[in-house]
Amino acid sequence: MHRFLVKLSSSSSPFSNQLRSLKNQRLILPLLPSSKPFTSSSVSPPPSPLNASNRFGYPYSADLFRNLSPLNPNSRILGVNGITSSRCISSEAVRESIEYDVLIVGAGPAGLSAAIRLKQLSQEKNIDLSVCVVEKGAEVGGHIISGNVFEPLALDELLPHWRQEHAPIEIPASSDKFWFLTKDRAFSLPSPFDNKGNYVISLSQLVRWLGGKAEELGTEIYPGFSASEVLFDASDKVVGIATKDMGISKDGSKKENFQPGVDIKGRVTLFAEGCRGSLSERIIKKYKLREEVNAQHQTYALGIKEVWEIDESKHNPGEVIHTLGWPLDPKTYGGSFLYHMNDRQVALGLVVALNYHNPFLNPYEEFQKLKHHPAIKGILEGGTVLQYGARTLNEGGFQSIPYPVFPGGAIIGCSAGFLNVPKIKGTHTAMKSGMLAAEAAFGALHEGLNMNTYWDNLRDSWVWKELYAARNYRPAFEYGLLPGLAISAMEHYVLKGKVPFTLKHGKADHEATDLARKWTPIVYPKPDGVLSFDVPTSLYRSNTNHDHDQPSHLRLRDPKIPEKVNFPEYAAPESRYCPARVYEYIEDEEGKPKLQINAQNCLHCKACDIKDPKQNIEWTVPEGGGGPAYSLM
Amino acid sequence: MKILVAVKRVVDYAVKIRVKPDKTGVETQNVKMSMNPFCEIALEEALRIKEAGFAKEVIAVSIGPSQCVDTLRTGLAMGADRGIHVETNSIFLPLTIAKILKSLADVENPGLIFLGKQAIDDDCNQTGQMVAALLGWPQATFASKVVLDKDKNVATVDREVDGGLETLNVDLPAVITTDLRLNQPRYASLPNIMKAKSKPIKKMTVQDLKVDIKSDIEILEVTEPPKRKSGVMVSSVDELIDKLKNEAHVV
Numbered sequence: 032m033h034r035f036l037v038k039l040s041s042s043s044s045p046f047s048n049q050l051r052s053l054k055n056q057r058l059i060l061p062l063l064p065s066s067k068p069f070t071s072s073s074v075s076p077p078p079s080p081l082n083a084s085n086r087f088g089y090p091y092s093a094d095l096f097r098n099l100s101p102l103n104p105n106s107r108i109l110g111v112n113g114i115t116s117s118r119c120i121s122s123e124a125v126r127e128s129i130e131y132d133v134l135i136v137g138a139g140p141a142g143l144s145a146a147i148r149l150k151q152l153s154q155e156k157n158i159d160l161s162v163c164v165v166e167k168g169a170e171v172g173g174h175i176i177s178g179n180v181f182e183p184l185a186l187d188e189l190l191p192h193w194r195q196e197h198a199p200i201e202i203p204a205s206s207d208k209f210w211f212l213t214k215d216r217a218f219s220l221p222s223p224f225d226n227k228g229n230y231v232i233s234l235s236q237l238v239r240w241l242g243g244k245a246e247e248l249g250t251e252i253y254p255g256f257s258a259s260e261v262l263f264d265a266s267d268k269v270v271g272i273a274t275k276d277m278g279i280s281k282d283g284s285k286k287e288n289f290q291p292g293v294d295i296k297g298r299v300t301l302f303a304e305g306c307r308g309s310l311s312e313r314i315i316k317k318y319k320l321r322e323e324v325n326a327q328h329q330t331y332a333l334g335i336k337e338v339w340e341i342d343e344s345k346h347n348p349g350e351v352i353h354t355l356g357w358p359l360d361p362k363t364y365g366g367s368f369l370y371h372m373n374d375r376q377v378a379l380g381l382v383v384a385l386n387y388h389n390p391f392l393n394p395y396e397e398f399q400k401l402k403h404h405p406a407i408k409g410i411l412e413g414g415t416v417l418q419y420g421a422r423t424l425n426e427g428g429f430q431s432i433p434y435p436v437f438p439g440g441a442i443i444g445c446s447a448g449f450l451n452v453p454k455i456k457g458t459h460t461a462m463k464s465g466m467l468a469a470e471a472a473f474g475a476l477h478e479g480l481n482m483n484t485y486w487d488n489l490r491d492s493w494v495w496k497e498l499y500a501a502r503n504y505r506p507a508f509e510y511g512l513l514p515g516l517a518i519s520a521m522e523h524y525v526l527k528g529k530v531p532f533t534l535k536h537g538k539a540d541h542e543a544t545d546l547a548r549k550w551t552p553i554v555y556p557k558p559d560g561v562l563s564f565d566v567p568t569s570l571y572r573s574n575t576n577h578d579h580d581q582p583s584h585l586r587l588r589d590p591k592i593p594e595k596v597n598f599p600e601y602a603a604p605e606s607r608y609c610p611a612r613v614y615e616y617i618e619d620e621e622g623k624p625k626l627q628i629n630a631q632n633c634l635h636c637k638a639c640d641i642k643d644p645k646q647n648i649e650w651t652v653p654e655g656g657g658g659p660a661y662s663l664m
Numbered sequence: 665m666k667i668l669v670a671v672k673r674v675v676d677y678a679v680k681i682r683v684k685p686d687k688t689g690v691e692t693q694n695v696k697m698s699m700n701p702f703c704e705i706a707l708e709e710a711l712r713i714k715e716a717g718f719a720k721e722v723i724a725v726s727i728g729p730s731q732c733v734d735t736l737r738t739g740l741a742m743g744a745d746r747g748i749h750v751e752t753n754s755i756f757l758p759l760t761i762a763k764i765l766k767s768l769a770d771v772e773n774p775g776l777i778f779l780g781k782q783a784i785d786d787d788c789n790q791t792g793q794m795v796a797a798l799l800g801w802p803q804a805t806f807a808s809k810v811v812l813d814k815d816k817n818v819a820t821v822d823r824e825v826d827g828g829l830e831t832l833n834v835d836l837p838a839v840i841t842t843d844l845r846l847n848q849p850r851y852a853s854l855p856n857i858m859k860a861k862s863k864p865i866k867k868m869t870v871q872d873l874k875v876d877i878k879s880d881i882e883i884l885e886v887t888e889p890p891k892r893k894s895g896v897m898v899s900s901v902d903e904l905i906d907k908l909k910n911e912a913h914v915v
Contacts, residue, residue, distance in 0.1 A: 127855055169676075170696055236694070253854060277851045290851040417682065574696065576678035660679055662694040 126273070127293045131163040131251075133472055134271055134297025136258045136310060138166035139175060140234070140458050141444025141465035142303030143241040143250075144189055148469035150248035158477055162250045163295060165274065167257035167635075169656040171242035174305075174635055176336060176420040176664035177234035177458065178368050178378060180204055180226050180351055184493070185462035190244065199236040202373050204229045205349030210406065212357040212367075217406035223453065223523050226351050231370045233338075233378075234458060235661045257652035261310050262294055269439030271296035272310065277654050280580050299472040299482065300440035303465060306331065306423050307637035309651055311446035320433035320442075328539045329427040329448055330505075332365065333638045335398045335610050336380030336421065337569075338372075338663045341414035346375045353455075358400040361512035363387045364505075367401055368455070369410065376417065376663065377410065382455075384426060384508075385540040385608075385642050390547045393607040395421075396555040399563035403556075411562055418663050419572040421610035421636045424457065425450045429502035430536060435464075435489070436482045443468045451497055453504040453519065460494045467492060500528030509537045544644050547602035566612040575611065575634055577657035583630040584653035585613065585639065592647040593626035601644050608638050634659050665719045665775035665836075667710040669744065670765055671703040671726050673735040674785040687885050689755070690785065699735045702780025704742075706842040708849040709810055710778045711743040718812045721745045723772060727764055729753050733865060740860035741852035747865035750873070758786075760877050762794035767873035769799055774837065776819070781806050781841040792841035802834040806843040812836075 133149055135142045146162050153160040168174035181200060186193055193200065204226035210217040242252055259275035271294060278289035302311045307329075315321060321328070352369040359365045364384035371377050381398040401407060425431070425448040432449070435442045443464045450457030467488045474480035489495055504522055508515030522528065537543065558564045577584075587593065597603050598616055603626075605614040611632040616624040635658045640650035675681060675690065676698040682691045699707075710722045724739035726732040727750040736747035750764055769777060782789035789805075796803035804810075804821035808829065811820045823830045824843050834840075852860075870877050898904045908915045 127853075129854065129858075169698075173696065251858075253857065256854060274854065287848045288850045290853050293854045295854070415682075572680050574676070574679045660676065660696040662696060 126291055128296060129163075129293060130271075130296045131161040132297065132476055133160065133162045133299045133301065133469075134295055135162065135164045135301045135303055136272055137303035137305060137308065137444070137446075138164045138168070138171045138242055138252055138254065139238060139303055139305055139444060139461070140241065141446075141461040142166075142301065143171075143238065143245050143465070144185065144462040145301055145303065145443055145465035145469040145472075146245040146250040146252075147189060147241070147248060148466040149473060150245070150250055152470065152473045154248070156473075156477070160473070160476070163297070164245070164250055164252045165256045165258055165272070165295060166252065166254040167652055167655050168658060169255050169660060170239075171252060171254050172235040172239035172662065173254070173660045174658055175235040175238045176334075176422045176659075176661050178334075178336075178370060178380065178455065179232050179234040179237075179458060180370060180456070181230045181232045181234070181237070182228070182454075182456055182459040183230065185459045185466065189462060189466055196244075198240050200230045200232050202231045202348045202371070204231055204351050205347070206351060208350070208352040210352065210354045210356075212354050212404055212406070214357055215405060217354070217404070220355075222353070223519065224351070224353060231349055231351065231372050231378075233372060233663050235664045255656040256293075257655040258295075258304075258310055259292065259652050261300075261313060262296065263439075267438065269300050269314070269437060271300055275652055275654060279582060281582055283582060286580065297440070298476055301465075301468055301472065302440065302442045302446050303444045303461075304446045306425050306445040306448075307640055307650075308442075308446035309637075309640075311442050312640075314437055314442065315433050318437045320435070320437065321431075323434040324432070326433050327427065327430040327536050329425055329431040330384070330386060330536050331423045331540055331638075331641050332382045332384045332426050333394050333423050333608065333610070333636065334380055334382045334421060335395055335419075336378060336664060337419050337572075338417045339377050339379060339411055339414045340375050340417050341377055341410060342412075343375055345410050345413070346377070347371050348373055354406075355512075355516075357404065358397045359383065363389070363392065364508045364512075364515070367398075367407075369407065377414075378664075379407070379411070382424070385423065385638065386537060386543040388543055388545045389550045389553070390544050390601045390604045391550055391553045391607065393553065393555060395566060395569075395610045396553075399558055400556065402562045403559075408562060416564070416569075416572055418574075418661060419569040420659055420661050420664050421634050421638075423637045423641055426452050426505050427536060428452050428505060429498040430506070430533060432498070434486065435468075436486050441468045441471070441482055441485050449494055449498060451501050453501050453523070454497075460497065463492060463494050464489065467494075502528060503530065503532075503534045506534035506536055509534075540641055541644055541646055544601055544604055544642070546600055548600075552602070566610070570611055570632055570634075573611075573634055574660035575632065575658060576660075577631045577633065577653050579631050581654050583628050584651050585628050585630055585633065586649045586651055587626075588647050588649060589645075592645050594624060596645055597626075597643070597647075598624050605639050605643060605648065608642050610634060610636060610638070614639070633657075666721045666723060666772055667713060667719045667776045667778060668723050668725060668765070668769060668772055668774040669703070669707045669710045669739070669778045670761075670780075670791070671707060671724050671735055671739050672700040672780070672783045672785075673697050673726060673728055673732050674700045674783055677701060677784055683886055683888050687887060689883070689886050697731065697735075699738055700780050700783045700785075702782060702784070702842055702844070704780075704849040705844065705846050706778035706780050706840075707739055707742055707744065708847045709807075709840075709842055710776070711850070712847065713776070713810070713812060714743075716812075718814055719775065723748060723774070725750070725765065725768060727752065727756060727761055736865050737857075737860055738852060740863040740865075741857040742850055743856065744863075746863055748868060749865050750868050750870065752870055752877075754877070755883075756877065757879055757881050758788045758790035759794055760875070760879060761791050762798055763875045763877075764870065764873055765791070765795045766798040767875050769795070771873075776836060777801075777839045779839070779841045781843050792839050796839035799837075799839070801838050803839045803841070804832050804834045805841040807840050808843050808845045810840060810846065 207222040207224045209220045209222035256274045258272035260273040262271045264270045274292040276292045278286045350371040355366045367381045383394040435447045444461035449460035468485045471485035507518035611634045615627045619625040639648040676696040722744045724744040725748045779792040806824045807821045808824045809822035817836045
C-alpha cells in the first residue's frame with residue numbers, strides 16, 4: 032500500500048488536541064443566541080391583510096414585504112467573513128495526515144466509477160494503488176438524488192457483468208410519454224425522448240451498490256467526513272483536502288467531543304462533489320479553469336422530488352412521463368417528470384431553471400401545485416409520500432465545461448458539468464468522466480504521463496460527441512418557450528447539432544432575478560396535507576438533520592446584504608427558492624426584518640449558492656454525516 | 665477489569681419511520697440505521713472509565729443480522745478493543761437479549777456491563793434490568809453520573825428518577841444503564857476508523873451460547889398512531905364550555 036499514516040501530533044487524547052488545536056482555530060464567530068430551527072412551523076401566522084386562505088403563514092410572504100407584521104422577536108443574523116480556502120501545510124503542522132495515491136472527494140457515480148476504474152487498472156497491471164474516497168453523507172448514497180432513467184452505457188464499459196451481480200437496475204423503461212400541461216388539461220405530444228434500453232432506477236440505491244463494488248476491489252470509502260478545505264503545497268499545487276473539525280459549538284468554541292479534522296493527501300486528487308461542488312467551485316475560480324477554454328458560466332436548475340408509493344392498480348413499472356408547461360409560465364424553463372419504479376413506487380419531480388426572473392417564484396410551491404393537476408393527481412391519489420428531497424443540476428452543457436485539469440488533480444462528474452440537457456441525463460456522462468480521469472491518473476502516476484490526457488480523452492469520447500450534439504437545445508429557450516420548442520424540434524429531427532454555430536447562454540442565474548417592484552407576489556394555495564404539503568412536513572421526509580450546535584455552514588460574505596439588498600430589492604428570494612426553509616426573515620426588537628438561517632434544515636442542494644442575487648451566500652460543508660438521508664431517491 | 669457494552673443497531677433517530685404495509689413492523693429496508701444513541705453514551709462512558717485506568721478492555725456486543733458488524737465497527741472506531749457479534753435474523757425481545765448477555769457475561773466475566781437505558785425503536789427500557797436480575801448483580805439505571813472507587817470496588821451512580829436525582833452505591837460487578845445527560849459521545853476520527861478495521865469481531869450464534877430463545881411474547885400488529893385531528897375554532901367562552909362538557913366530556 033502506498034499509504035502511510037504520518038502522525039504529526041503525538042497524542043490522540045481530546046484534551047491535548049484541544050490545546051494544540053487552539054492555534055488551529057480558523058472559525059471565529061460573533062457570540063449569538065442560538066435559536067431553534069423549524070421555527071416558522073411553531074409560530075402561528077399573523078393576521079393577514081390578504082385573503083386568509085391564501086397564506087401559509089410565511090413570515091416573509093407578500094404581507095411582510097408590504098407591511099411588516101410582528102412575529103417572533105427572536106432574531107439572529109449570522110455573518111461571517113469567508114475563511115480563506117487555501118492553506119499552506121508548511122505553517123501548521125499539528126493535524127494528522129494520511130496519504131494515498133489517489134484521493135477522491137465525493138462518493139457519487141463519478142467518484143465511485145473513478146475508484147472502481149483505478150482499482151481495475153491496478154489489478155490488470157499488477158501495480159498496487161491506494162485509493163480513498165471521502166463522502167460528506169453519513170452513508171454512501173445518502174446524499175444522492177436524481178430522476179432517474181438510467182442509460183447503462185458507461186456501466187456496461189465499467190462493469191460489463193452488472194446484470195449478473197444484483198445491480199439495483201431492474202425496471203426497463205417501457206414507454207416515453209410527453210405531455211404539455213395547461214391548468215386543467217394534458218396534451219400528449221410526440222416524445223422528444225427515446226428511453227429504449229434505459230432503466231428506471233433509484234440512483235441512491237445504484238450508488239450504494241457501486242460503493243459496495245468499489246470496496247470489494249479495495250477502495251477505502253469514508254462516509255461521514257466532509258472535505259472543508261483544499262490543501263496546497265508551496266508551488267500552489269493541490270495535494271489533498273482537510274476534513275472539517277467536528278465538535279465545534281455555535282459560538283466557535285470547542286465542545287467536549289471536539290475532534291480535529293484530518294489532512295488527507297493524494298498524489299492525485301479528483302473532485303467529484305456533484306453540481307456546484309463547494310471545493311470544485313473554489314478550484315475553478317483559483318485556477319481560472321473556465322477562462323482557460325473560453326467556457327461560459329454554468330447555468331443550473333433546481334429539481335424537487337418525491338418518491339410516492341401508489342395504488343397497485345395505478346402502478347405501471349417502467350412508464351416514463353415528462354411534462355412541459357403548467358405550472359411554469361412560458362418565460363420560465365422547466366418541466367416535470369414522473370417515473371414508475373418497482374415496488375409500487377413512483378418518482379415525481381419538478382425541475383425549474385434557476386435563471387427565472389420573477390423573484391416571487393417559489394419552486395417548492397410550484398411543485399405542490401403540479402401535484403394537483405388532474406393528470407398527476409389521478410396517479411397519486413390513494414398513495415403516500417415515502418421521501419422528499421431537492422438538488423440543483425447543471426444545464427450549461429457543452430458551453431460551460433471548464434478545463435477540468437489543475438495542478439494536482441482533476442474535476443469529474445457534475446462538478447465539471449457533463450449533464451446532457453435535452454436527454455436530462457447526467458449519470459452516464461459523469462461515470463464516463465470518472466473512468467477517463469482514473470485512466471489519466473493511473474497514467475500520470477505510473478507511466479509518466481500527464482493528467483491532461485484526461486482532457487484529451489474526454490474530447491475523443493462519446494461524452495464530448497453527445498454534449499456537442501446537444502449543445503443548442505437549452506440556449507434556444509432564451510428566446511422563449513415556443514421558439515425554444517420549435518428549435519428543439521428542428522435540432523431533434525433535422526439538425527442534430529450539426530450546425531456551425533453554438534448558441535450562447537443568457538445571463539448568469541443570479542443576475543437574471545428581476546427587482547421585486549417589477550412583479551407582483553404570487554399567492555400560492557394552502558397545502559391540503561394529502562397531495563401537497565408544507566415545507567416542514569416534506570423536510571421531515573428527507574430525513575435531514577445536522578448537529579444543531581455547530582456554526583452555520585451557510586456563510587454570508589457581507590452580513591448586511593440580506594437586509595440591505597435581498598429583502599428590500601428582491602423580496603428575499605432565498606426565502607422562496609430554498610426547498611428546506613433555511614432562510615427566513617423575522618422581526619427583530621426594532622420591528623425590522625432580519626435574516627435567520629436555519630442551517631439545520633439544509634438539504635445540500637446549493638440553490639442559495641447559485642441564485643443569491645449578490646452571490647453573498649457561500650455554501651460550505653457542515654460537519655460530516657449531516658444532511659439528508661436519501662435511500663429511495 | 666473488562667467492561668461489556670451492549671450496542672443495538674436501530675433506525676437512525678432522524679429518519680421518518682413508516683409502518684410496513686403488512687403491519688408486521690416498521691420498515692427497515694432501505695432505511696438508514698445507526699447505533700442507538702443511548703448505547704453510544706454507554707460506550708462512551710465505558711471508554712472514559714478505561715482511559716481513566718479503571719478497566720483494561722472494553723468489549724462491544726451486538727445481537728442481530730449481519731449488518732450489525734457495521735455498528736460494531738463504529739464502536740471499535742470510537743475505541744472499543746474488540747467486538748462480539750451474535751448473529752441472528754430473528755427479532756429478539758428484551759428477555760432473550762438479556763439471556764444472551766448473561767451467557768456472554770458468564771464467559772467474559774466483566775466487572776461492569778453498560779447498556780443504554782432503552783432502544784429508540786422499541787423504547788422497552790427492560791434489557792439492562794433483566795440482565796442484572798438474571799446475573800444476580802446490582803443495577804443502577806438512568807445513570808447521569810458514574811464514579812468508580814477501585815479500592816472499594818464500588819460505583820457511585822447518580823440516577824435520573826421522576827422525583828429528581830438519586831445517588832446509589834453499587835458493588836461491582838454491576839449493570840449500569842445510561843441516560844442522556846451522562847456524557848457526550850465522541851466522534852470516531854478517521855485514523856481510528858482505519859485502525860478499527862483490524863480489531864477483531866468474534867462471530868457467535870445463539871446455539872453457541874446455549875440460550876433458550878423461545879419467546880413468550882408475540883407481536884400481533886403494528887399500526888401508526890391515529891392522525892392528529894385539526895383543532896376547532898370556538899367563537900365564545902360559552903361555546904367552549906359547552907363543547908368541553910358535551911363533546912369532550914372533560915368537565
